[in-house]
Amino acid sequence: MEPPNHFDEILLVEDNPGDVRLIKEMLKEGGLAPTVHVVTDGADALAFLHGSGDYSDTPRPDAILLDLHLPRKDGEEVLAEMNDDVKDIPTIVLSGSQQGADLKLNDIEDEVDACVEKPLAPDTFKQLARSLQQ
Numbered sequence: 001m002e003p004p005n006h007f008d009e010i011l012l013v014e015d016n017p018g019d020v021r022l023i024k025e026m027l028k029e030g031g032l033a034p035t036v037h038v039v040t041d042g043a044d045a046l047a048f049l050h051g052s053g054d055y056s057d058t059p060r061p062d063a064i065l066l067d068l069h070l071p072r073k074d075g076e077e078v079l080a081e082m083n084d085d086v087k088d089i090p091t092i093v094l095s096g097s098q099q100g101a102d103l104k105l106n107d108i109e110d111e112v113d114a115c116v117e118k119p120l121a122p123d124t125f126k127q128l129a130r131s132l133q134q
Contacts, residue, residue, distance in 0.1 A: 010034045011061035013045040013078065014094065015070055019118055023065065023094075026121065037061065042073025049086045064091040066112075079111040087111075092128065094118050 010027075014020050020038055027034060037058065039045050045066070048055040068075030075093060093115040114128055 007032065007034050007062045009059045009061045010036050011045065011048060011064045012036050012038045013040075013042070013064065013066045013070065013075070014038065015040040015067065019067070019094075022118075030123065034062070035059075041071040042075065042078045044072075045070075045078050046073065046081055049082060049089075060086075061089055064089055065094055066091055067094045067118075069096070082111075092116060 012020060012023060014023065024036055027036065037048065039048055044055075045064075047053045048058055049061075049064075051058060066075045066078060070078070073081070079091070090113045091111070093112050095115060095117055116124065116128065
């Protein structure tokens with residue numbers, strides 16, 4: 001399956017309510033209006049992506065914004081357990097610091113499309129989205 005040429009549905013995997021709010025504001029300020037589905041732990045992220053349990057009727061996201069520090073299953077476990085049906089979804093790892101982003105990207109660079117520092121600026125996300133759509 002080819003990557004989407006738009007991002008109408010985004011899965012945001014983030015356990016910090018403040019970061020969730022900031023990311024939603026960033027998308028709005030960037031002129032983007034996707035539906036943002038929020039899950040707060042890695043186990044729910046996998047259930048959402050695999051359409052299981054409470055998430056049996058959820059849409060397939062066009063992009064995944066994934067924090068690495070999550071309860072129940074961390075972001076690296078989520079990446080490891082994503083099946084082939086969802087591995088082609090553009091995945092952007094969110095890190096609390098650029099140093100952390102650089103270190104983590106070295107470990108998981110084959111599994112993600114980008115690793116960026118939080119908070120993500122609207123223009124940065126728009127540029128990143130355009131690059132993932134090409």
